[in-house]
Amino acid sequence: MKQFLIFIKKEFAHVLRDRKTLLILFGMPVVQILIFGFALTNEVKNARIAILDQANDPASHQLITQIEASKYFETEIAVMNPKQMEEAFKQGSIRLAVIFPANFNNELLHQNGVKIQVIADASDPNNATTLTSYVTSIIQDYLAAVNKTTSAPYRIVPEIRMLYNPQLKGAPSFVPGVMALVLMLVCVMMTAVSIVKEKETGTMEILLVSPFKPLLVITSKAVPYLILSLVNVASILLLSVFVLDVPVNGNVFLLFAESTLFIITCLTLGIFISVKTSSQQVAMLISLMGMLLPTILFSGFMFPIENMPVALQVFSNIIPAKWYYIIVKAIMIKGLGFSAIWKETLILSGITVFLLIISLKSFKIRLS
Amino acid sequence: MRTVRFLLQKEFRQIFRNRAILAMVIVMPVIQLLILPLAANYEVKNINIAVIDNDHSSYSQKLISKITSSGYFKLTGYNFSFKEAFRLIETDDADLILEIPHDFERNLVRENEQKLFIAVNAINGTKANLGGVYLTSIIKDYNGEVRLQLISPTKFNRAPAIDIASSNWFNPFLNYHVFMVPGILAILVTMIGGFLTALNIVKEKEVGTIEQINVTPIKKHHFILGKLIPFWVLGNVVFTLGLIVAWFIYGIIPAGNIFLLYSFVSVYLLAVLGFGLLISTFCDTQQQAMFIMFFFMMVFILMGGLFTSIDSMPDWAKEVTKFNPVSYLIEVMRMIILKGSGFKDITRQLGIIALFAVVLNSWAIFNYKKTS
Numbered sequence: 001m002k003q004f005l006i007f008i009k010k011e012f013a014h015v016l017r018d019r020k021t022l023l024i025l026f027g028m029p030v031v032q033i034l035i036f037g038f039a040l041t042n043e044v045k046n047a048r049i050a051i052l053d054q055a056n057d058p059a060s061h062q063l064i065t066q067i068e069a070s071k072y073f074e075t076e077i078a079v080m081n082p083k084q085m086e087e088a089f090k091q092g093s094i095r096l097a098v099i100f101p102a103n104f105n106n107e108l109l110h111q112n113g114v115k116i117q118v119i120a121d122a123s124d125p126n127n128a129t130t131l132t133s134y135v136t137s138i139i140q141d142y143l144a145a146v147n148k149t150t151s152a153p154y155r156i157v158p159e160i161r162m163l164y165n166p167q168l169k170g171a172p173s174f175v176p177g178v179m180a181l182v183l184m185l186v187c188v189m190m191t192a193v194s195i196v197k198e199k200e201t202g203t204m205e206i207l208l209v210s211p212f213k214p215l216l217v218i219t220s221k222a223v224p225y226l227i228l229s230l231v232n233v234a235s236i237l238l239l240s241v242f243v244l245d246v247p248v249n250g251n252v253f254l255l256f257a258e259s260t261l262f263i264i265t266c267l268t269l270g271i272f273i274s275v276k277t278s279s280q281q282v283a284m285l286i287s288l289m290g291m292l293l294p295t296i297l298f299s300g301f302m303f304p305i306e307n308m309p310v311a312l313q314v315f316s317n318i319i320p321a322k323w324y325y326i327i328v329k330a331i332m333i334k335g336l337g338f339s340a341i342w343k344e345t346l347i348l349s350g351i352t353v354f355l356l357i358i359s360l361k362s363f364k365i366r367l368s
Numbered sequence: 369m370r371t372v373r374f375l376l377q378k379e380f381r382q383i384f385r386n387r388a389i390l391a392m393v394i395v396m397p398v399i400q401l402l403i404l405p406l407a408a409n410y411e412v413k414n415i416n417i418a419v420i421d422n423d424h425s426s427y428s429q430k431l432i433s434k435i436t437s438s439g440y441f442k443l444t445g446y447n448f449s450f451k452e453a454f455r456l457i458e459t460d461d462a463d464l465i466l467e468i469p470h471d472f473e474r475n476l477v478r479e480n481e482q483k484l485f486i487a488v489n490a491i492n493g494t495k496a497n498l499g500g501v502y503l504t505s506i507i508k509d510y511n512g513e514v515r516l517q518l519i520s521p522t523k524f525n526r527a528p529a530i531d532i533a534s535s536n537w538f539n540p541f542l543n544y545h546v547f548m549v550p551g552i553l554a555i556l557v558t559m560i561g562g563f564l565t566a567l568n569i570v571k572e573k574e575v576g577t578i579e580q581i582n583v584t585p586i587k588k589h590h591f592i593l594g595k596l597i598p599f600w601v602l603g604n605v606v607f608t609l610g611l612i613v614a615w616f617i618y619g620i621i622p623a624g625n626i627f628l629l630y631s632f633v634s635v636y637l638l639a640v641l642g643f644g645l646l647i648s649t650f651c652d653t654q655q656q657a658m659f660i661m662f663f664f665m666m667v668f669i670l671m672g673g674l675f676t677s678i679d680s681m682p683d684w685a686k687e688v689t690k691f692n693p694v695s696y697l698i699e700v701m702r703m704i705i706l707k708g709s710g711f712k713d714i715t716r717q718l719g720i721i722a723l724f725a726v727v728l729n730s731w732a733i734f735n736y737k738k739t740s
Contacts, residue, residue: 018653018655018656020650020651020656020659020660021655021656021659024656024659024660024662024663025659027663028662028663028666031663031667032666032667032670035667035670035671035685036670038682038685039670039671039681039682039684039685039688040670040671040675040676040681041676041680041681043497043680044677044679044680045679045680046679046680047677047679047680048679087713089537089538089707090703090707090708090709090710090713091703091709091713092699092703092707092709092713095679108530113529113530113531114529114530114531115530115531115532115533116530116531116532116533117532117533117534117535118532118533118534118535119534119535119536119537120534120535120536120537121537121538121707122536122537122538122539122540122542123538123539123546123547123702123706123707124547124677124702125536125539125542125543125544125546125547126498126544127677128536128539128542129498129542130497130498130501132534132536133501133505135532136532136534139530139532140530142530143529143530154476154477154480154481154511154514154515154518154519155480155481155482155511156476156481156482156483156484156507156508156510156511156514157481157482157483157484158483158484158485158486158503158504158507159483159484159485159486160486160487160488160500160504161485161486161487161488162488162490162496163457163487163488163489163490164489164490164491165490165491165496166490172490172491173491173492181666185662189658189659189662193654193655193658194655197655279389280571280654280655281386281389281567281571281654282388282389282392284563284567284654284658285389285392285393285396285563286392288559288563288658288662288665289392289396289397289559289560289563290396292559292662292665292666292669293400293404293552293555293556293669294400294404296669296675297404297407297408298407302408302675303407303408303409304492304495306414306416307409307413307414308406308407308409309406312403312406312407316407326460329491330458333491334458334491336458340458340459
């Protein structure tokens with residue numbers, strides 16, 4: 001036991017000596033949380049649009065003013081001809097164009113029907129759908145105001161309540177996502193590389209011929225990263241509560257316990273990678289190139305997993321970040337207890353044990 | 369020039385010798401490009417809805433069948449109490465709850481107005497948002513039908529109406545893959561270029577071979593060129609493979625000029641490789657280089673406009689994205705491939721990327737010291 005502690009101390013010294021890495025290690029979650037919390041949003045706003053007002057009459061002016069007043073749009077170019085419009089689309093300087101026909105006022109009021117054309121840049125399909133629906137609802141509101149005297153009967157009024165996140169901020173879904181992402185990649189990379197490094201420089205051989213059990217060698221390498229990662233969890237939570245106003249609604253201790261489990265899963269995955277590879281570059285490429293995008297995509301915080309093809313839905317089950325994301329969301333945002341997440345906890349534990357067993361099996365073989 | 373040729377020979381040999389890495393560098397992006405666009409799908413369908421029908425009238429039945437037959441919604445709960453329906457939200461088995469109050473039909477007919485309650489699980493931002501929008505528009509449609517049914521034609525007074533004709537350009541079928549594939553390809557090319565160069569020089573430092581090069585009369589810029597060119601070639605190879613995958617699997621054929629696309633990517637790769645070199649001049653170990661690259665990569669990807677639109681970011685974040693080379697590549701790829709934009713449309717982006725390339729590479733050369 002004493003030996004073990006000395007070993008951990010040595011590993012800690014290794015980690016703490018590398019100031020640049022430490023800076024990144026602790027700086028990264030902070031920067032990410034701030035980016036996620038403040039910069040990223042799935043909401044569409046400030047979209048630049050063009051208006052082709054061929055009518056130039058009081059009614060079109062009124063409607064344009066209302067479109068301009070909306071926070072969703074930024075009318076950059078108010079008057080344009082069709083050719084300029086096409087160019088603007090190609091330059092990407094507008095996302096949507098609204099075209100008023102000549103004689104708008106006249107046709108609206110006296111001929112009972114006028115056509116407004118809305119053209120969207122559908123290279124981004126969601127944006128196009130959302131913006132079109134925003135414009136449509138502004139136009140309908142305007143129409144309702146015009147028709148005020150003859151208000152429509154038999155109205156069904158939907159009342160929408162946004163649960164958990166009334167202002168539809170990005171942070172409540174992104175904070176759990178960042179936790180999953182950062183912990184996953186940091187833990188996997190750090191352990192994978194640090195063990196392979198010893199292999200590459202040959203110092204692993206020395207450790208293995210020592211009377212020290214291989215399992216303990218590896219555990220002592222993982223412990224410092226476990227502690228550093230827990231510090232990261234704490235700093236992410238503090239930022240989330242005090243800077244982003246996303247409170248921890250559930251039990252903090254439960255959250256830390258689950259985080260510890262997840263960190264151990266990731267450390268084991270790192271060990272597994274390092275057992276299977278022989279150079280730092282390969283280990284890094286696998287843990288970074290191979291895992292960065294899949295973790296973002298399959299953890300479920302960017303894209304709903306139910307939308308994926310069945311094969312990918314099945315595949316997403318082996319991504320530990322998916323389960324951790326569900327757990328953090330449940331504890332932190334929904335304020336649920338252990339009874340709601342025992343299944344996910346069990347799966348995560350299962351993945352960990354599985355990885356651990358196959359790593360140990362592969363590790364017994366002497367280095368060649 | 370002869371020196372550079374020899375250096376190149378050495379670098380290429382080193383790359384080709386390491387079959388494992390070479391295979392990984394080429395195969396991994398292709399596999400990811402094959403799979404990831406299928407996963408990155410915002411197409412909103414299968415929104416799980418729980419309906420609480422307290423009215424049990426023909427009206428409420430009709431509304432429910434209208435919702436379930438729309439193709440967007442999947443009824444995962446029916447006629448629970450609100451509490452039970454809320455449990456479904458908690459376990460993520462439902463995204464939306466629609467509650468139809470008692471006497472829905474009666475009140476609508478007699479009192480001219482009736483409320484419907486919708487509760488949305490807003491943690492899943494996009495899904496919640498779009499789900500709410502779709503549900504509201506279905507209800508609006510339904511409302512129109514009810515009205516037509518209830519109002520006798522004679523009572524119709526012709527009120528002013530606006531007909532909205534909307535059309536979708538560049539991607540009329542609103543295919544989400546078409547949007548994601550160029551963006552994901554941009555990220556993969558960036559990662560290959562950035563990571564490989566960053567790690568390569570640091571490795572020479574770590575192993576000590578760089579000292580040997582330092583004592584030779586090789587000029588700094590020769591050395592840098594020798595490092596740049598192989599990865600530039602590799603980047604172009606990966607990019608080409610990516611375009612082929614986009615074409616074969618997703619049927620995406622660049623609408624614009626393919627040479628323009630390659631010219632932009634070529635300049636872009638110089639910028640990214642320069643960035644990798646710059647990082648490697650600052651680091652002593654591969655581990656450090658990897659972490660710093662990882663940090664920037666995360667920021668680049670998340671703020672590059674791949675998943676969330678840059679337009680919607682706050683002003684300070686928009687300023688930050690101006691220093692993000694990836695955001696220009698994603699933008700230009702989508703412009704040329706989807707919209708068929710020409711040289712004139714991308715002049716600004718090309719200029720900025722060229723500037724990035726010059727600044728980053730000069731900085732890297734300046735920062736690379738032959739004596740340590």
